[in-house]
Amino acid sequence: xxxxxxxxxxxxxxxxxxxxxxxxxxxxxxxxxxxxxxxxxxxxxxxxxxxxxxxxxxxxxxxxxxxxxxxxxxxxxxxxxxxxxxxxxxxxxxxxxxxxxxxxxxxxxxxxxxxxxxxxxxxxxxxxxxxxxxxxxxxxxxxxxxxxxxxxxxxxxxxxxx
Numbered sequence: 196x197x198x199x200x201x202x203x204x205x206x207x208x209x210x211x212x213x214x215x216x217x218x219x220x221x222x223x224x225x226x227x228x229x230x231x232x233x234x235x236x237x238x239x240x241x242x243x244x245x246x247x248x249x250x251x252x253x254x255x256x257x258x259x260x261x262x263x264x265x266x267x268x269x270x271x272x273x274x275x276x277x278x279x280x281x282x283x284x285x286x287x288x289x290x291x292x293x294x295x296x297x298x299x300x301x302x303x304x305x306x307x308x309x310x311x312x313x314x315x316x317x318x319x320x321x322x323x324x325x326x327x328x329x330x331x332x333x334x335x336x337x338x339x340x341x342x343x344x345x346x347x348x349x350x351x352x353x354x355x356x357x
Contacts, residue, residue, distance in 0.1 A: 198293035198327035212336040220329035222297015238262025241299040243288035260352040267353035294327040312346035
């Protein structure tokens with residue numbers, strides 16, 4: 196079962212309130228938000244980050260921030276008591292997320308991936324994200340997302356993106 200099918204199964208089993216939005220293939224948050232027709236602040240920007248905890252120890256985090264904001268890598272590093280945080284290399288990110296870069300979902304479906312969401316994303320009734328595909332997205336009730344994903348909540352969003 197691919198990641199899209201896993202996601203659809205999870206949403207179905209969880210009785211989530213959601214709708215699918217088909218659109219032209221797009222993996223960048225701003226253009227995808229325009230195609231889906233919603234405010235950028237409602238987009239779940241999903242980033243796989245490697246946090247170094249020591250010389251040979253690391254943890255991978257799926258960090259989710261509002262689409263109009265940058266990720267505060269230093270803040271995420273501090274949250275885990277790490278020594279350094281950086282974006283995971285593409286092949287690791289895609290392996291852990293189970294989909295191509297730009298289509299990462301805000302669900303940690305791999306056991307080596309920990310989910311952290313900035314609470315500023317969750318102030319909206321509905322959030323939007325790519326559905327493990329570049330050409331299909333999900334609009335989902337925020338409270339259902341929180342119930343299904345059970346994320347760790349932390350202020351990890353930095354300043355607004357350019």
